[in-house]
Amino acid sequence: MAPAPPGWTYPDPVPGLRHAMRLTGGAAAAAAPPRAAAPAHGGYHRAAPKPARSRPITLSRAAHPPVVRPAASARDRRLAEIAMLTVMVFWAGNFVVVKGALAELPPVAFTTIRFLLGAAVLLVICRWREGSVSLPRRDLVQLAALGAIGFAIYQALWTTALGQTTAADSALLVAATPIITALVAAAIGADELTPQMLLGALVAFAGVALVVLTGADGGFGGRAIGNILTLVAAACWALYVSFGAPVLRRHSPLRTTTWTVTFGTLFLLPLGAWEYAAGNPHPTIATALAVLYAGLVSVAFGNVAQFWGVKVLGPTRAANFQFLVPALAVALAGVFLSEQIRVEQVIGGIVIVLGILVARGGRRVGGRPLEVAV
Numbered sequence: 001m002a003p004a005p006p007g008w009t010y011p012d013p014v015p016g017l018r019h020a021m022r023l024t025g026g027a028a029a030a031a032a033p034p035r036a037a038a039p040a041h042g043g044y045h046r047a048a049p050k051p052a053r054s055r056p057i058t059l060s061r062a063a064h065p066p067v068v069r070p071a072a073s074a075r076d077r078r079l080a081e082i083a084m085l086t087v088m089v090f091w092a093g094n095f096v097v098v099k100g101a102l103a104e105l106p107p108v109a110f111t112t113i114r115f116l117l118g119a120a121v122l123l124v125i126c127r128w129r130e131g132s133v134s135l136p137r138r139d140l141v142q143l144a145a146l147g148a149i150g151f152a153i154y155q156a157l158w159t160t161a162l163g164q165t166t167a168a169d170s171a172l173l174v175a176a177t178p179i180i181t182a183l184v185a186a187a188i189g190a191d192e193l194t195p196q197m198l199l200g201a202l203v204a205f206a207g208v209a210l211v212v213l214t215g216a217d218g219g220f221g222g223r224a225i226g227n228i229l230t231l232v233a234a235a236c237w238a239l240y241v242s243f244g245a246p247v248l249r250r251h252s253p254l255r256t257t258t259w260t261v262t263f264g265t266l267f268l269l270p271l272g273a274w275e276y277a278a279g280n281p282h283p284t285i286a287t288a289l290a291v292l293y294a295g296l297v298s299v300a301f302g303n304v305a306q307f308w309g310v311k312v313l314g315p316t317r318a319a320n321f322q323f324l325v326p327a328l329a330v331a332l333a334g335v336f337l338s339e340q341i342r343v344e345q346v347i348g349g350i351v352i353v354l355g356i357l358v359a360r361g362g363r364r365v366g367g368r369p370l371e372v373a374v
Contacts, residue, residue: 077312079312080312086305090298091325094297095167099166101294105287107162108268108271109281111155112272115264115295117291118265118295121296121300122262126254130254130255133258143256149240150240150241152263152264164226165227166333168330169345170230172207173208175356176231176356177234179352179355180237180238181237181238184235184241184242185238188242194361197359200356204351204352206351207348207355210344211345244260253310257303
């Protein structure tokens with residue numbers, strides 16, 4: 001048979017036959033009825049025009065509205081606010097508790113014991129809340145490095161510095177961590193350093209300088225060195241937040257904190273064990289209770305309660321509670337450690353918080369909520 005002329009096509013002798021043959025590999029041809037007589041035009045008829053290509057059909061938002069989580073009840077919000085206030089008191093008290101315990105335990109040894117307890121509890125809670133504690137292999141090295149920087153090195157420096165400065169100065173300087181985080185994030189290209197953030201950083205560091213210099217006691221040593229080590233520790237936490245943002249977004253806050261604390265503890269363990277054996281300490285019951293407080297209350301309960309508070313209240317509102325930590329720590333240090341509250345210290349703390357507020361300007365410093373790691 002001759003090929004069809006342009007614009008014409010062969011008629012399908014039996015409707016649906018070609019489709020059936022494609023499905024059955026030609027078996028349907030045997031069962032096909034006799035071919036009908038050819039129409040006019042030499043057995044050809046004009047092919048139907050191809051339909052115009054239409055746009056893909058999409059469902060409107062009204063058909064499939066976005067999933068909206070139910071808003072937290074007023075009772076849940078009140079409980080979350082109470083929990084956040086409680087955590088802030090515990091975190092402020094941690095400066096006082098650790099400072100007192102360092103009279104009997106070496107700093108790194110204390111930190112190691114504290115985080116052994118905290119890591120064990122966090123692993124149990126993570127397994128209970130999320131069903132597993134596993135991690136993909138691609139994140140193991142990154143989380144191990146983050147644990148070394150954000151918990152092992154940071155905590156070793158912070159605890160050692162706390163032994164040389166006051167609990168109040170330490171709390172005020174740690175409060176500047178969001179500003180340091182913003183600068184580090186801008187330096188590595190993870191965030192943009194706006195003029196408002198730069199102004200806030202300058203204001204906050206004016207407060208930092210006031211705290212450091214007035215705590216020097218007339219010379220560069222003792223408390224001044226402790227204050228500088230505290231700032232170096234805060235810089236380690238800033239590195240943890242800035243470099244860890246990509247991997248931290250791939251997992252829940254509970255899982256990432258659990259593993260970074262665990263890895264940090266493993267890095268601390270050799271040095272902490274050596275320091276404990278070399279110092280041969282004889283801790284009292286009060287020091288044992290301090291270890292339990294710092295490990296279970298501050299690390300485990302504090303982080304879990306904070307996660308829940310962020311979930312119920314939102315990150316911005318939950319972060320605002322953390323401005324209470326330095327003020328509460330100064331007050332608690334004055335009451336329980338008899339530390340003198342200096343006027344310059346109070347002014348410096350106010351200036352630091354003012355600088356953070358200026359830098360925030362309605363956004364989160366460093367791309368994450370304000371964090372105080374104690």
